[in-house]
Amino acid sequence: MRKKKVLVGMSGGVDSSVTALLLKEHGYDVIGAQMKLWDYADVGGDTHKDGRCCTTESVTDCRFVCDAIGAPFYVLDMTKQFRETVIENFVSEYRAGRTPNPCVACNSEIRWKTFLHKATEIGCDYIATGHYAIVRQGVNGRWLIRKGIDRSRDQSYVLWGLSQEALSKTLMPLGEMHKSEVREIAKRHNLRTADRPESREICFVADDDYRRFLREWEAKSGRNPEPGEIVHTDGRVLGRHNGTAFYTIGQRKGLGIAHPTPLYVQAVDVENNRVIVGDNDTLFRSELDAAQVNWVGRALSDEPFEANVKIRYRHEAAPATITPLTESTVHVTFKDRQRAITPGQSVVFYEGDVLIGGGVIM
Amino acid sequence: MKQIYLDHNATTPVDPEVIEAMLPYLRSGFGNASSVHAFGREAKVALENSREQVAAFINCQPSELYFTSGGTESDNLAVLGTAYELASRKKHIVIGAAEHDAVLKPAEYLARDKGFMVKYLPVDDDGFAPLDRLAELITEQTALVSVMHANHETGTIQDIRALAAVARKSNVLFHTDAVQSVGKIKVDVKELGVDMLSLSGHKIYGPKGVGALFIRRGVKISPLFYGGGHEKKHRPGTENIAGVVGLARSLQVAERRLESDGNHISKLAEFFIEDLLEKVPDCRLNGPRSNRLSHTVNVSFEGVEGESLVLSLDMEGIAVSSGSACSSGTVDPSHVLTAMGVPAVAAQGAIRFSLGRSTTREDLEHVLDVLPPIIERLRAMSPVYNNQNE
Numbered sequence: 001m002r003k004k005k006v007l008v009g010m011s012g013g014v015d016s017s018v019t020a021l022l023l024k025e026h027g028y029d030v031i032g033a034q035m036k037l038w039d040y041a042d043v044g045g046d047t048h049k050d051g052r053c054c055t056t057e058s059v060t061d062c063r064f065v066c067d068a069i070g071a072p073f074y075v076l077d078m079t080k081q082f083r084e085t086v087i088e089n090f091v092s093e094y095r096a097g098r099t100p101n102p103c104v105a106c107n108s109e110i111r112w113k114t115f116l117h118k119a120t121e122i123g124c125d126y127i128a129t130g131h132y133a134i135v136r137q138g139v140n141g142r143w144l145i146r147k148g149i150d151r152s153r154d155q156s157y158v159l160w161g162l163s164q165e166a167l168s169k170t171l172m173p174l175g176e177m178h179k180s181e182v183r184e185i186a187k188r189h190n191l192r193t194a195d196r197p198e199s200r201e202i203c204f205v206a207d208d209d210y211r212r213f214l215r216e217w218e219a220k221s222g223r224n225p226e227p228g229e230i231v232h233t234d235g236r237v238l239g240r241h242n243g244t245a246f247y248t249i250g251q252r253k254g255l256g257i258a259h260p261t262p263l264y265v266q267a268v269d270v271e272n273n274r275v276i277v278g279d280n281d282t283l284f285r286s287e288l289d290a291a292q293v294n295w296v297g298r299a300l301s302d303e304p305f306e307a308n309v310k311i312r313y314r315h316e317a318a319p320a321t322i323t324p325l326t327e328s329t330v331h332v333t334f335k336d337r338q339r340a341i342t343p344g345q346s347v348v349f350y351e352g353d354v355l356i357g358g359g360v361i362m
Numbered sequence: 363m364k365q366i367y368l369d370h371n372a373t374t375p376v377d378p379e380v381i382e383a384m385l386p387y388l389r390s391g392f393g394n395a396s397s398v399h400a401f402g403r404e405a406k407v408a409l410e411n412s413r414e415q416v417a418a419f420i421n422c423q424p425s426e427l428y429f430t431s432g433g434t435e436s437d438n439l440a441v442l443g444t445a446y447e448l449a450s451r452k453k454h455i456v457i458g459a460a461e462h463d464a465v466l467k468p469a470e471y472l473a474r475d476k477g478f479m480v481k482y483l484p485v486d487d488d489g490f491a492p493l494d495r496l497a498e499l500i501t502e503q504t505a506l507v508s509v510m511h512a513n514h515e516t517g518t519i520q521d522i523r524a525l526a527a528v529a530r531k532s533n534v535l536f537h538t539d540a541v542q543s544v545g546k547i548k549v550d551v552k553e554l555g556v557d558m559l560s561l562s563g564h565k566i567y568g569p570k571g572v573g574a575l576f577i578r579r580g581v582k583i584s585p586l587f588y589g590g591g592h593e594k595k596h597r598p599g600t601e602n603i604a605g606v607v608g609l610a611r612s613l614q615v616a617e618r619r620l621e622s623d624g625n626h627i628s629k630l631a632e633f634f635i636e637d638l639l640e641k642v643p644d645c646r647l648n649g650p651r652s653n654r655l656s657h658t659v660n661v662s663f664e665g666v667e668g669e670s671l672v673l674s675l676d677m678e679g680i681a682v683s684s685g686s687a688c689s690s691g692t693v694d695p696s697h698v699l700t701a702m703g704v705p706a707v708a709a710q711g712a713i714r715f716s717l718g719r720s721t722t723r724e725d726l727e728h729v730l731d732v733l734p735p736i737i738e739r740l741r742a743m744s745p746v747y748n749n750q751n752e
Contacts, residue, residue, distance in 0.1 A: 031677070074673055121670040121743055123677065123736075 003029040006126040006171060007119035009111060010034050010065070010073075012058025015130030015174055017065045017193040018182045022173045023128055024069045031124065032066040032073040034059055035115055037082040037106075038204045044216050061193050068191065078114050085109040087204060091217055094210075094245040097268035098344025101158065101313075101360075102202050108161030108294075116166055126171050131155045134175030135167055138354075143167035144297050147353040150178040157313050160348045160358025161294050211246045218245075226273055230257060233266055233278035241275045244268050250283060250340030264340075284337035290347045290359030293328045297356040300327060307349040307356055309334065311341055317350055330359060363679040366725045370565075370718035371514050371542060371658055372683055376608070377567040383611040384569065387604035395601045396590065405603045412610035419613045420559065421550040422576050428593045429606050432573040433541040435586075436560030437464035437508075439575050439597065440537040443583030444506045444558075445472050452505035454479045456496065456534075458520075459701035460489055464560075465508050465539055466697075483509060488650035489518030489702050496528045504534045511554075512543035515698040515714055516649030517658025519543065526555040535581060541565055541573075545616035546624070546655055557581050563605065567719070568612030572605030619719070627717050628656035634715070634726045635659055641734050644747075648699055648712060657717040662699075662708040665747020666740045671713055674736045680729055682715050707746055 006028045010016040024030045040055075059075060066073035086105045093100035111129065119127045132148030133156040143164050147154040162170070174182060186194035205213045218225065225243020232238050239257040241247060246254075251265040255277060264283055267276040288311070302324055308317035309332055320334040332347060341361060348358035367375075387408060393401030395409045410424070417424040430436045445455060457469050459482040472478035481499045483491045491509055500507065507529045512519045522538050529536040537558035540549050545566030551559050558581065562573040577583060577596070589598030616623075635647055638661060648660040663671065668684030675682055684696075695709030704712070715729075741747045 072676065076669075117743070118670060121667070121740055122673045123739065 003027060004126065005029040005031065005124040006128050007031050007033055007115070007122070007124040008071075008128045009115060009130075010062040011130070011199065012055075012061040012193060013130070013196050013199055014183060014186045014191070014193045015132075017062075017130075017191050018185050019128055019130040019173055020065065020071060021069050021185065021189060021191065023171065024071060026173075028126075030069065030071040031122075032062055032071045033115075033118075034062050034073075034075050035082075035110065036075050036077045036079055037110070038079055038087070040206070042079075042083070043087075043204045043206065043213065061196070065191055065193060068189075076115070076118055078110060081114050082106070082110055082204075087217070090202075091214060093344045094214055095218075095270075096344075097244055097270035099248045099342045100344045101346045102204075103158045104161055104346050107158055112162050112166040112170070116169060120169075126169050128171040128173065130174050131159065131172050132174050132177075132179070133159055133172055133355075135170045135172050137168075138297070140298075142297065142299070143170075145355040146175065147350070147355070148175045148177075153179050156350075156355050157310055157346065157348050157358075160296060160346060160355060162296065163294070164296075167296070214245050215243075228273035228275070230255065230275045230277055232263075233276060233282055238263070238277065244270050244273060244275055247275045249342040280339075283340050285341045286334045286337045288332045288341050288347060289325075289329065289362040290332060291329050291362050293324075293330050293357055293359035295357040297351065297354045300324065305356075307351055310348045310350070311338055311361065312345050320349075322349055322356075328359070329362075364728065365679045365681070366728060367681045368715045368717060368721065368725070368729070369681045369683050370721075371714065371716035373564045373570065374567045374718055375720075376564075376569055377612060377615050379615055380568055380608045380611045384604040384608040387607050391603070393603075395603060396592065405601070408603050408607050409601050412606040415610040416561075416574055416606075416613055417576075419549075419617060420544070420561070420576060421552050423579065426576055426579055428575045428577060428596045429601060429609075430573045430575055430597055431571055431602070432564070433462075433539065433560055433562035434464040435597075436541075436562070436573045436575040437462065437537075437539050438468050439583065439586055440558045440560060440577075441465055441468040441506065441508055442472070442586055443596075444535055444537070444581075445476065445478060446584035447582050448505040449476065449478075452503050453477055454481070454501055454503035455505055456481045456483055456499045456507045458483050458485065458491055458509040460485050460513055460515075460518075460698040461508065461510055462514055462539055462541070465510070469508075479503070483507075485518075485701050487703050489513055489516050489520075489698070490650070490653075491520060491525060493521075493524055493528055496525055497532075500529065500532045500534055504532070506535045506537060508537040508539070510542075511538045511540040511549065511559075512547070512655045513649070513658075513698060514542050515658075515696055515712075516660045516702070517542070517655035518649050519547065519653045519655060522554045522556060526557075530555060542655060542658075545613060545620075546657065548620070551576050551578070558583075563609040563612060566612050566616050569605050569608040572602055572609045574609065623719055624656070627719075627721065630721055630723060630726060631656045631659055631717055633723065634717075634730070635661075637726075637730050638733070641730060642737055645737075646708065648702065648704055648708075657721075659715040659717070660699075661713055661715070662704065663711045663713065663737050663740075664708055665744040666711040666737060667744075668710055668712050670740055671711070671736065674740070675729075675732070678732050678736075680732065682713055684713055 008020040010032045090100050090102045132153040134146040138144040147156050201208045227242050229237050230239040230241050247265050263277040266278045304323040309320040310317045320332050323331040343361050349356040393405035395405040413424045417427045469480045473480040526536040535557045538556050539560045541562045544561040557578045559576040564570040587598050592598050644664040672684045699709040
């Protein structure tokens with residue numbers, strides 16, 4: 001029987017390296033690929049930072065790992081698609097006063113579309129990634145995403161946008177492993193990526209300074225952020241902001257206002273070019289609306305249901321009632337009020353460790 | 363898995379005879395050709411002997427031949443060296459629209475940073491440059507015309523003799539990048555009438571990292587490097603003796619085999635093209651049927667992305683490239699094909715098969731077996747192809 005072929009998306013980190021290795025050991029015909037998503041020339045920032053995807057060092061690391069495990073390795077240029085679907089969206093979301101999740105957009109639009117398409121074109125049966133999440137077909141026939149068993153690493157949150165079709169062609173061998181085991185395996189096999197530092201934040205914002213990125217990106221198209229007023233919820237004008245895009249809900253630092261009590265961004269009012277600040281207490285809300293909803297663990301139904309709901313990557317899922325409104329929108333009512341519900345961020349519903357679905361907070 | 367190498371325009375294996383010729387200069391004959399002692403003398407003799415051999419091969423004087431690190435350096439030296447030399451008087455150059463990046467990029471640099479005007483000599487559907495257009499593009503200000511001899515992607519052999527004559531008539535220097543043609547067809551700088559000509563070792567079964575630039579006596583160019591007095595200050599740097607010996611020997615071998623290789627490969631290529639066009643619908647040969655380096659077979663498969671085809675063939679042990687090897691890794695259609703008016707969809711699906719001395723009919727038959735089902739699979743997934751044929 002022909003071996004099943006799998007295209008492994010590699011970043012140059014330890015997780016994707018071990019993913020490739022494990023699949024090879026499990027008898028798959030493994031092909032490694034790094035998606036080239038952006039150029040330093042375009043995105044700016046520190047080009048010598050370690051542990052980043054899309055640097056020449058990380059390409060070399062992938063190359064060496066693939067060579068060591070006996071897999072071909074290719075670099076696939078997807079800069080154009082990435083710019084059009086992820087970076088442009090990232091910028092326009094901030095411009096609209098929202099706080100985007102570019103990794104979610106990248107997974108839905110690049111990895112599980114462009115990359116998966118390329119994999120199928122070159123004759124692969126699957127794609128694989130080093131995400132800490134479990135993909136498996138449930139008894140109801142649907143493809144399910146479960147939280148990775150290493151809960152501190154669980155990455156299911158960024159995967160809510162995947163279609164059933166995409167999931168049926170996906171392997172994530174690290175979902176049932178702990179990070180320490182992954183590092184252990186890498187060390188045992190002498191993979192040169194064993195001690196790579198964690199990649200963090202947003203890959204194309206190399207210096208983790210998204211404000212610098214926005215400023216430079218917008219300047220290229222002749223857009224300059226417009227300064228305006230910072231206004232307290234009680235109506236007092238407290239200071240000036242240097243562009244609404246540089247503020248996000250819940251933010252406390254960098255407001256440049258001397259005030260007897262701590263101030264937090266409550267809302268970004270693009271229409272009136274104002275940033276609204278106030279006390280921590282007023283940041284709590286018990287309801288949200290979400291759009292672009294994708295159902296994973298269950299098919300669309302009209303019935304409200306209970307779930308645990310995450311409103312950002314590092315958020316303890318909180319019990320709530322989900323009420324489907326239309327095919328792609330829902331209303332979420334939390335049992336307890338949640339701090340800093342932020343438009344643009346992903347909201348993801350879980351039953352136990354099973355991801356039911358997700359959407360974008362309105 | 364059987365490995366079939368059909369990417370000889372990217373590079374070639376070093377001929378065993380060339381390796382043998384080089385080895386003494388990596389071992390006991392390691393001297394620096396600038397040294398006065400016995401070690402240096404041995405190296406210097408080898409260097410000048412190689413120069414005479416290479417010069418004889420392209421019919422120039424040894425004193426007109428300068429060794430470099432390869433085709434890219436030779437091209438840069440010709441384009442930038444001429445531009446720097448003449449910049450105070452002439453700030454206009456004309457280059458072919460289908461040149462290799464080693465000529466295109468220095469020209470772009472001159473335009474961007476050095477205030478030069480760069481004009482592009484267009485090519486027709488087969489990649490040939492029209493003579494009358496060249497005459498129109500040349501001005502009083504023109505410092506250099508650079509048009510390649512044989513194209514790396516399509517194999518189109520340009521009528522350099524006629525183009526150079528046009529430049530000569532206007533007293534404009536003419537350079538040709540002959541990296542692909544040297545060793546495959548007769549290259550004689552006098553017959554071609556060029557002022558400068560680039561060649562490279564590794565395209566002709568010689569080593570990588572060595573090449574040469576012919577600069578006709580009387581032509582003055584500025585160096586790109588500064589250092590010692592090597593290569594009459596045109597190219598400072600301790601000479602790569604083993605490399606130039608290898609280059610010279612590879613040309614000797616090529617000269618000996620020129621006719622038999624040419625016949626063998628053109629027969630194979632003809633068979634391959636005929637069979638391919640018959641077996642696979644909606645594919646086309648890019649470039650002319652004649653006046654083409656016959657070993658270069660550039661084919662567009664409509665509705666197929668070249669990159670996916672290259673990867674799929676690689677997984678079957680078949681080495682080919684989409685566009686030139688240097689531009690692989692980008693999905694932009696090749697500028698060479700675009701210049702030839704190949705529509706973007708067809709240019710995206712272009713694959714270059716380049717045959718070599720070791721290519722056999724069995725190799726090509728194997729490719730002809732493996733290729734059609736891959737094309738079918740890719741087309742089945744292609745929105746472009748399916749829409750077109752509905």
